[in-house]
Amino acid sequence: MIYLEICLGTACHLMGSEEIFSSIEKLPPSVREKITVRGMHCLNACDQGPNVRINGKVYHRMTPEKLIEVIEEIGGEADA
Amino acid sequence: MRLALDVSQGSLAKQGEEICGDSLEIVRKNDEMMVVLSDGLGSGVKAGILSTMTVKMAAKLLSRGLPLEETVETINKTLPICKVRGLAYATLNILYINEKNEVRFIQDDAPPLILIKHRSKQAIILEGQKNIIGGKEMSDYQFGIDEGDILIIVSDGVPHAGVGAILELGWGMQGLMKYVQKQLPSLDEPEEWVEEILEVTRILYSEEPGDDATVVAIRARKPRSLMLVSGPPKDQAKDEKLCKTFQSFEGRKVICGGATANMVAKKLQRNLETELEYSDPSVPPTAKMEGVNLVTEGILTINKAIERLKGVLGGENLKPKDDGATLLAKELIQSEEIFLHIGTAINPAHKALAPAITYPDRIQAFGELVHLLERLGKKVEIQWY
Ligand code: FES
Numbered sequence: 001m002i003y004l005e006i007c008l009g010t011a012c013h014l015m016g017s018e019e020i021f022s023s024i025e026k027l028p029p030s031v032r033e034k035i036t037v038r039g040m041h042c043l044n045a046c047d048q049g050p051n052v053r054i055n056g057k058v059y060h061r062m063t064p065e066k067l068i069e070v071i072e073e074i075g076g077e078a079d080a
Numbered sequence: 081m082r083l084a085l086d087v088s089q090g091s092l093a094k095q096g097e098e099i100c101g102d103s104l105e106i107v108r109k110n111d112e113m114m115v116v117l118s119d120g121l122g123s124g125v126k127a128g129i130l131s132t133m134t135v136k137m138a139a140k141l142l143s144r145g146l147p148l149e150e151t152v153e154t155i156n157k158t159l160p161i162c163k164v165r166g167l168a169y170a171t172l173n174i175l176y177i178n179e180k181n182e183v184r185f186i187q188d189d190a191p192p193l194i195l196i197k198h199r200s201k202q203a204i205i206l207e208g209q210k211n212i213i214g215g216k217e218m219s220d221y222q223f224g225i226d227e228g229d230i231l232i233i234v235s236d237g238v239p240h241a242g243v244g245a246i247l248e249l250g251w252g253m254q255g256l257m258k259y260v261q262k263q264l265p266s267l268d269e270p271e272e273w274v275e276e277i278l279e280v281t282r283i284l285y286s287e288e289p290g291d292d293a294t295v296v297a298i299r300a301r302k303p304r305s306l307m308l309v310s311g312p313p314k315d316q317a318k319d320e321k322l323c324k325t326f327q328s329f330e331g332r333k334v335i336c337g338g339a340t341a342n343m344v345a346k347k348l349q350r351n352l353e354t355e356l357e358y359s360d361p362s363v364p365p366t367a368k369m370e371g372v373n374l375v376t377e378g379i380l381t382i383n384k385a386i387e388r389l390k391g392v393l394g395g396e397n398l399k400p401k402d403d404g405a406t407l408l409a410k411e412l413i414q415s416e417e418i419f420l421h422i423g424t425a426i427n428p429a430h431k432a433l434a435p436a437i438t439y440p441d442r443i444q445a446f447g448e449l450v451h452l453l454e455r456l457g458k459k460v461e462i463q464w465y
Contacts, residue, residue: 008354009338010377010427013364021358039354039365041338046427 002035002074005053011046016063020050023064027071034075082111082179083227083300084416088270088397089117090278090295092237095288103131103395105139106457111179113457114142118170119235119294130159131170132394138174139455148176152186153214173233175298177225185221185231186213191239191253193221194260198228203260205253230299232260232273237293242284251284270297271397305331306415310378311423311442312343313465322421322465323347329419333371334411337378339427341367360384360403374411376404382445385409389452418453420462422446 004024008017024037043051048060054070087104107114116138120131134155141151155172171188185193185208193206208219225231234256243250251259259280267273274295281293307329313322323344326333335341345352352375354367363384364377384405388398392413398406412418422442446462453460 008364008377010364010380013377013380018358018361018364021356022361037356039356039367041342041352041354041367 002071003038003055004035004071005038005040005043007041007043007049007051007053008039009042009046009049012043012049012051015049015061017050019064020052020062020067023067027068031071031075035071081303082113082177083181083225084303085113085115085175085177086270086299086301086414087115087117088274088297089395090274090397091119091395092278092282092285092289092293094237094290094292095285103135104393105135105455107139107143108457108459109143109145113177114139115175115298115457116142117173117175117233117296119173119292120170134159134170134172138172142174148174148184148186149213152216152218156214156216171235173296175231177300181225181300183221183223183225183231185219185233187219187221187233189217189219191234191236192219194232194234194257195223195225196230196232196260196264198226198230201264203257203264205257225300227300227302230270230273230297232277233296233298234277235292235294237289237291238277238281238295240291241281241289241293243290270299271400273297274397301414303416304414305417305419306334306411307331307419307421308334308336308412309340309344309421309423310336310382310446311465312337312339312425313423314425315465316425318465319343319347322423325421327371331417332373332411332415334374334376334408335369335372336376336382336408340378340423341369341375344372345369358403359401360405363403363405366404366407374404374407376408379442379445381405381408382442382449385412386445386449386452389413389449389456393452393455412453412458413456415458417459418461420446420450420460421465422462423465 006017006021043053043058045051045060050062052059052062059070103118105116116135118131118134120128138151138155141154173187176184194203195206196203206221206223208221210217211220239252239256240250263276267276274297277295307326309326313319327348335344341352350370352367352369355365357365363381367375369375381404385408388405388409398410450460450462
């Protein structure tokens with residue numbers, strides 16, 4: 001299971017957290033159903049946004065591409 | 081207790097003409113309230129500007145205490161008249177309600193009003209008296225209003241719909257009344273009434289309105305008060321006091337800002353759940369907290385809500401959307417007394433980011449918000465922390 005928290009605070013919103021959020025919705029259902037998504041108000045790293053936290057680890061300057069990479073990596077580990 | 085009024089209006093432009101916009105201004109004086117509405121005639125910049133000027137001027141005169149009749153007279157004498165049609169470029173409607181919930185409504189020549197009584201679920205037609213006011217024949221209505229009642233005001237273009245096309249003589253007030261009666265069980269909000277009546281009007285005109293058609297719906301309801309907190313206090317020692325005031329406030333409660341919401345949640349030991357729905361991608365999602373009516377992001381949402389309120393003053397209705405800014409604008413519109421508690425702590429994160437992105441200024445935004453709310457007839461108190 002992947003527990004994904006996306007920061008939707010002002011700074012991260014301005015840096016593009018909405019794109020991150022909508023990229024999750026576009027994932028193939030088999031991948032999407034493994035992810036629990038939650039919104040956060042601030043992850044205390046506003047100057048490095050958009051920020052997400054995946055299974056407890058914070059990732060900075062997230063992009064949709066980077067997010068998919070990380071998810072695949074973690075997903076792969078989980079399957080192995 | 082004087083009831084508060086929710087006003088909604090909408091128009092269809094005559095085929096081939098551009099809509100020039102309606103205007104609205106609300107004036108509060110002691111325990112009385114006046115709603116000034118104007119609808120620009122025909123198309124063009126002139127009509128649009130004159131409808132705005134009409135309401136602004138009337139609102140100014142009324143707020144200075146000039147009696148209704150004299151206000152109408154001054155406006156009628158001042159505004160230019162279209163030479164071709166022999167009419168003013170903008171109509172003038174003033175609704176006045178006092179602390180006993182007695183209504184007086186003065187209007188340029190127009191069809192009768194429809195009053196929907198909430199308790200008996202009955203719609204009735206009100207005929208006005210033709211009185212010469214300020215040298216001009218105007219319809220003058222006086223009646224009482226109760227909680228939940230809805231008043232529907234239409235321009236000539238509405239009952240005329242269908243003339244010579246679908247219906248020989250148009251659907252007329254009779255047809256409109258029948259329709260209102262039929263819709264009574266299913267429609268409740270003033271915006272819904274405006275939209276539905278305009279929709280039928282459009283269909284009766286076969287999508288090509290032969291005349292401008294305007295609908296205004298006004299609902300009377302119990303007045304409400306609202307407390308909005310935004311921004312943590314500059315001095316952290318005041319967090320406690322702010323949260324206590326917020327907790328004990330009786331009325332609607334709104335929080336704008338993630339840091340503020342976190343602070344309140346912590347102090348009051350409540351859960352904060354961020355929603356994941358974007359109904360408008362430019363507005364960050366809202367959150368939920370027990371005992372709080374609305375939790376939104378801060379400055380971006382506030383600025384978007386300001387845009388929405390400006391639209392309302394320009395005669396637009398709030399769209400039936402549920403993004404944070406629309407919900408915030410709705411909370412503000414539906415409250416009469418608004419208490420703003422604004423913290424001035426500088427968000428260190430925003431400061432760090434300042435070179436990369438520009439943040440709209442909070443103090444400036446609230447200054448503008450107060451000004452708009454006052455134009456909407458609200459009593460606003462602002463307290464800085
Ligand atoms: S707003 Fe996202 S980390 Fe602060």
